[in-house]
Amino acid sequence: MKIRGMPFALAAVTSLIALTPLIATADDPPAPPPPMGVWTGSGQFGFMASQGNSVAKSANAALDMSYLENAWKHTLHLDLLYAQSAGITSAERYDGLWQTNYNINPTLYTFGALRYGHDLFDGFQYQASGTAGLGYKLFDTDAIKLSVQLGAGYMASRPELITTVGAVTYRMPLEHENYAVGTAGLDYSQKLTSSTTLSDTLLVNAGAPNTLITNTLALAVKMSKKLALSLGYNVQDNTQPPPHIKSIDTVETVNLVYSF
Numbered sequence: 001m002k003i004r005g006m007p008f009a010l011a012a013v014t015s016l017i018a019l020t021p022l023i024a025t026a027d028d029p030p031a032p033p034p035p036m037g038v039w040t041g042s043g044q045f046g047f048m049a050s051q052g053n054s055v056a057k058s059a060n061a062a063l064d065m066s067y068l069e070n071a072w073k074h075t076l077h078l079d080l081l082y083a084q085s086a087g088i089t090s091a092e093r094y095d096g097l098w099q100t101n102y103n104i105n106p107t108l109y110t111f112g113a114l115r116y117g118h119d120l121f122d123g124f125q126y127q128a129s130g131t132a133g134l135g136y137k138l139f140d141t142d143a144i145k146l147s148v149q150l151g152a153g154y155m156a157s158r159p160e161l162i163t164t165v166g167a168v169t170y171r172m173p174l175e176h177e178n179y180a181v182g183t184a185g186l187d188y189s190q191k192l193t194s195s196t197t198l199s200d201t202l203l204v205n206a207g208a209p210n211t212l213i214t215n216t217l218a219l220a221v222k223m224s225k226k227l228a229l230s231l232g233y234n235v236q237d238n239t240q241p242p243p244h245i246k247s248i249d250t251v252e253t254v255n256l257v258y259s260f
Helices: 011-023
Strands: 002-004 039-050 056-069 072-085 088-103 108-119 124-140 144-165 168-173 177-191 196-206 211-222 227-238 248-259
Touching: 056 248, 108 144, 124 177
Parallel strands: none
Antiparallel strands: 002 248, 039 056, 039 248, 056 072, 072 088, 088 108, 108 124, 124 144, 144 168, 144 177, 177 196, 196 211, 211 227, 227 248
């Protein structure tokens, strides 16, 4: 389900960072060495359908993969959201992110990232960016992982005016926008129990015409070695969207997750 207009607060992320040093101790074991030369990750899927007085269906899916080779780390993230109500598309979003890290030392790394996003209802035909910078691992143990990164890059997007009359939606593309951005990111995960993991991922691309903020908070509970149930809450905020478009979209998900 997609809900628009809810307030976006980064206080939850700030609280996670503030609490992490209190939870982490010197006795935390180091993270086990990850496998090298193979793709690992997880895929998740959720679906909802209703019939009767109302007819609606929605589906969301995501794929996260990583590949390690010596000092290099490559990660891929893809996600999809689609919803339909009474035969009319009410949500359609595709996002993709590729990032390559190079470890300078065990805690400091450089990164380069490419992102592409399409949302049928956020007022942009597309938003694409290329960024690079430095990252730092504040915690990297088996129980807690927390890294932050800062950098700069370039954003390309195309806004559009969206007008809906009854069941008909009219779209008028505007001029392409190309501008420099500063980028900041946070990647956090913590094992609350042997079977429960809390995670949060924040990405900010800030430019003069618009700032794009995305944040995904998730709680995953393992049902077996490979399967888990995940509750997710995603927020996407375009601070300066085209006229008559709300800046904030939120998505709540319940997904089945398969790890490989």
